[in-house]
Amino acid sequence: xxxxxxxxxxxxxxxxxxxxxxxxxxxxxxxxxxxxxxxxxxxxxxxxxxxxxxxxxxxxxxxxxxxxxxxxxxxxxxxxxxxxxxxxxxxxxxxxxxxxxxxxxxxxxxxxxxxxxxxxxxxxxxxxxxxxxxxxxxxxxxxxxxxxxxxxxxxxxxxxxxxxxxxxxxxxxxxxxxxxxxxxxxxxxxxxxxxxxxxxxxxxxxxxxxxxxxxxxxxxxxxxxxxxxxxxxxxxxxxxxxxxxxxxxxxxxxxxxxxxxxxxxxxxxxxxxxxxxxxxxxxxxxxxxxxxxxxxxxxxxxxxxxxxxxxxxxxxxxxxxxxxxxxxxxxxxxxxxxxxxxxxxxxxxxxxxxxxxxxxxxxxxxxxxxxxxxxxxxxxxxxxxxxxxxxxxxxxxxxxxxxxxxxxxxxxxxxxxxxxxxxxxxxxxxxxxxxxxxxxxxxxxxxxxxxxxxx
Amino acid sequence: xxxxxxxxxxxxxxxxxxxxxxxxxxxxxxxxxxxxxxxxxxxxxxxxxxxxxxxxxxxxxxxxxxxxxxxxxxxxxxxxxxxxxxxxxxxxxxxxxxxxxxxxxxxxxxxxxxxxxxxxxxxxxxxxxxxxxxxxxxxxxxxxxxxxxxxxxxxxxxxxxxxxxxxxxxxxxxxxxxxxxxxxxxxxxxxxxxxxxxxxxxxxxxxxxxxxxxxxxxxxxxxxxxxxxxxxxxxxxxxxxxxxxxxxxxxxxxxxxxxxxxxxxxxxxxxxxxxxxxxxxxxxxxxxxxxxxxxxxxxxxxxxxxxxxxxxxxxxxxxxxxxxxxxxxxxxxx
Numbered sequence: 016x017x018x019x020x021x022x023x024x025x026x027x028x029x030x031x032x033x034x035x036x037x038x039x040x041x042x043x044x045x046x047x048x049x050x051x052x053x054x055x056x057x058x059x060x061x062x063x064x065x066x067x068x069x070x071x072x073x074x075x076x077x078x079x080x081x082x083x084x085x086x087x088x089x090x091x092x093x094x095x096x097x098x099x100x101x102x103x104x105x106x107x108x109x110x111x112x113x114x115x116x117x118x119x120x121x122x123x124x125x126x127x128x129x130x131x132x133x134x135x136x137x138x139x140x141x142x143x144x145x146x147x148x149x150x151x152x153x154x155x156x157x158x159x160x161x162x163x164x165x166x167x168x169x170x171x172x173x174x175x176x177x178x179x180x181x182x183x184x185x186x187x188x189x190x191x192x193x194x195x196x197x198x199x200x201x202x203x204x205x206x207x208x209x210x211x212x213x214x215x216x217x218x219x220x221x222x223x224x225x226x227x228x229x230x231x232x233x234x235x236x237x238x239x240x241x242x243x244x245x246x247x248x249x250x251x252x253x254x255x256x257x258x259x260x261x262x263x264x265x266x267x268x269x270x271x272x273x274x275x276x277x278x279x280x281x282x283x284x285x286x287x288x289x290x291x292x293x294x295x296x297x298x299x300x301x302x303x304x305x306x307x308x309x310x311x312x313x314x315x316x317x318x319x320x321x322x323x324x325x326x327x328x329x330x331x332x333x334x335x336x337x338x339x340x341x342x343x344x345x346x347x348x349x350x351x352x353x354x355x356x357x358x359x360x361x362x363x364x365x366x367x368x369x370x371x372x373x374x375x376x377x378x379x380x381x382x383x384x385x386x387x388x389x390x391x392x393x394x395x396x397x398x399x400x401x402x403x404x405x406x407x408x409x410x411x412x413x414x415x416x417x418x419x420x421x422x423x424x425x426x427x428x429x430x431x432x433x434x435x436x437x438x439x440x441x442x443x444x445x446x447x448x449x450x451x452x453x454x455x456x457x458x459x460x461x462x463x464x465x466x467x468x469x470x
Numbered sequence: 471x472x473x474x475x476x477x478x479x480x481x482x483x484x485x486x487x488x489x490x491x492x493x494x495x496x497x498x499x500x501x502x503x504x505x506x507x508x509x510x511x512x513x514x515x516x517x518x519x520x521x522x523x524x525x526x527x528x529x530x531x532x533x534x535x536x537x538x539x540x541x542x543x544x545x546x547x548x549x550x551x552x553x554x555x556x557x558x559x560x561x562x563x564x565x566x567x568x569x570x571x572x573x574x575x576x577x578x579x580x581x582x583x584x585x586x587x588x589x590x591x592x593x594x595x596x597x598x599x600x601x602x603x604x605x606x607x608x609x610x611x612x613x614x615x616x617x618x619x620x621x622x623x624x625x626x627x628x629x630x631x632x633x634x635x636x637x638x639x640x641x642x643x644x645x646x647x648x649x650x651x652x653x654x655x656x657x658x659x660x661x662x663x664x665x666x667x668x669x670x671x672x673x674x675x676x677x678x679x680x681x682x683x684x685x686x687x688x689x690x691x692x693x694x695x696x697x698x699x700x701x702x703x704x705x706x707x708x709x710x711x712x713x714x715x716x717x718x719x720x721x722x723x724x725x726x727x728x729x730x731x732x733x734x735x736x737x738x739x740x741x742x743x744x745x746x747x748x749x750x751x752x753x754x755x756x757x758x759x760x761x762x763x764x765x766x767x768x769x770x771x772x773x774x775x776x777x778x779x780x781x782x783x784x785x786x787x788x789x790x791x792x793x794x795x796x797x798x799x800x801x802x803x804x
Contacts, residue, residue: 016694016743018687023748027686027756032598033530034755037691040522041541042515073720111491111639129720162718187644194647216787217717219707220730247554248512248546271544276516281556307725315713343718353490356642360651365483373647382720383713387556389703390762393484394769398787401480401770405777415774419481433648438758440683440748444659445481447681447744452661454479465748 202335478774533596
């Protein structure tokens with residue numbers, strides 16, 4: 016890595032004692048010698064293992080659940096169903112008033128995706144819990160499912176989630192988060208060329224080295240300590256408090272050393288049910304995802320479909336941009352309504368465009384619920400926007416790098432969500448890339464600056 | 471049939487924070503009797519190095535070496551509130567909270583030192599090595615160790631401070647979408663060079679040259695580690711990864727690392743990382759959040775390089791050999 020100190024030297028104070036020093040990480044010796052304690056290294060006498068019975072169907076009504084054989088299985092201590100969960104229907108972002116509550120801790124009456132948790136089995140050993148889980152009999156009436164966002168939005172599509180009433184998240188602005196800036200139709204009317212293209216992604220996995228999980232122990236004073244690898248301690252504590260209808264003072268979460276998260280450990284899935292298990296049995300409980308569960312059950316990055324329509328002038332100026340984004344939330348909200356509107360604020364990217372029109376939809380399908388992941392709401396948008404930029408440049412016969420200089424935002428420019436640009440540095444990044452990659456651009460672009468003054 | 475070479479560029483920005491929910495983080499700092507400093511947080515270290523960065527931020531602010539700082543984090547019984555480790559917010563939000571707490575603790579430390587040295591606290595400075603000196607008369611000094619002993623055993627003072635950083639919640643305006651969902655922006659520009667085998671559709675990423683602008687590199691080695699890892703993740707996202715190869719069909723999803731494709735050591739591109747620093751007005755020592763941004767520009771840069779190499783656009787991720795071959799076939803047919 017090279018630090019290029021010649022850029023922005025006039026606005027930066029160098030020469031600090033500790034900041035800017037490449038000190039070795041204080042926890043790395045423990046990590047590389049295997050001595051660091053992760054949550055799963057904690058073992059308590061009498062600890063039970065929790066395994067889930069999961070839906071084999073994408074969408075089905077539950078006619079009945081028979082746990083009698085599982086309860087008789089040697090080693091089984093407790094079997095939990097929806098009836099045992101005090102506040103079974105929840106949603107994580109209800110903490111910031113993003114509702115409605117739309118997801119069940121344990122399925123009640125219906126399953127909406129393949130892999131949804133239906134029954135929790137607590138047993139003396141992992142193997143006994145697994146064997147007993149296989150003995151739970153669930154009678155399903157399979158329902159029509161919808162997996163494609165466009166299909167889900169059509170009238171008459173199977174309704175994925177009754178708590179929403181339609182297959183999209185209802186924002187205060189309506190069926191999508193809108194951004195309106197300038198007059199996009201006037202921009203298209205003025206443009207020399209118009210290009211409309213669609214981009215699509217599929218879900219991807221966070222692939223942390225350490226799978227999601229927690230270990231819970233009752234403390235004997237009516238409190239529960241939960242060792243967890245959550246990415247957000249108080250998100251987890253507060254949601255658990257709601258789900259279990261238990262004062263937060265009874266809950267103690269310990270974490271902070273996590274073997275990779277990338278957004279996959281922001282969901283509150285394992286802790287509430289494990290704490291409930293500990294409460295109802297009076298014993299420590301361990302609930303850790305297998306690698307298969309991590310890959311099949313934990314929330315992936317949402318699949319997205321993005322339609323970008325641009326109006327561009329022969330000289331390279333983009334004069335209008337219309338973006339319609341669709342985020343596949345899967346069966347439940349989790350963090351997806353937030354991601355979709357974060358995307359709306361991100362468009363039209365780091366470019367100054369006078370006329371912008373954006374709609375972003377959070378769509379429900381019978382797929383694995385998606386949620387936060389590194390680059391949440393932005394990564395796929397950047398893919399779409401930057402491939403579109405390449406196409407636009409070639410359409411009007413400009414060098415792709417020079418085309419970006421023409422449109423790059425600078426200090427003081429107003430973005431589509433009506434925030435003034437501060438601290439811009441896109442131009443300088445491109446100037447340095449031009450040098451490093453030996454991709455020359457015209458001298459006038461190398462003389463540009465993100466500072467408005469003198470540019 | 472040939473191996474064809476192409477290159478592509480992409481430029482991006484990335485927001486720090488999650489203001490659409492209100493974005494608070496708090497920190498507490500106190501000294502032990504021996505003059506070490508304890509930072510108490512609820513922020514989570516995901517392996518990215520949060521603890522080390524908070525230790526350096528606290529050390530710089532108080533004026534001691536980093537190894538005099540201990541981080542106690544992510545215990546809800548002891549730590550004040552943190553929104554969480556996501557949205558590229560960890561260093562930025564928690565860092566600001568630690569600075570505020572450390573400044574308050576430093577002020578108490580200087581007041582105790584001033585009483586010991588019989589000067590005004592405003593006449594004192596730290597040497598970064600564990601000592602407090604009188605400005606202009608460095609021979610008149612006291613160690614932070616002795617200041618802590620004095621505070622605890624003689625003067626009954628607590629060398630401690632409270633830090634709060636809150637970005638108030640932004641509510642998007644319904645009709646225009648006017649909102650402030652984040653604070654500062656990090657920037658990047660990547661140029662990728664690829665080879666595409668037009669017979670097999672296989673893509674080899676030869677080089678990625680990444681320029682990242684991240685406000686300040688608080689610890690350049692750790693910045694490098696995060697940016698190199700992120701760059702790998704971007705390549706992986708562009709060419710390999712999917713939980714649903716036939717999305718929206720749910721079948722064929724991987725269940726382990728044998729089935730879920732990611733680039734191995736033999737697939738690594740030659741990776742060049744260049745860092746620019748334009749300090750953000752509200753960042754701790756100017757830092758912005760590079761954590762998520764660093765995995766994004768490689769994806770479109772590679773897509774554009776594939777087009778440059780073989781003249782087909784793959785607008786669906788991941789850019790698999792199958793998709794390239796189908797597009798080449800369609801191109802040849804038309």
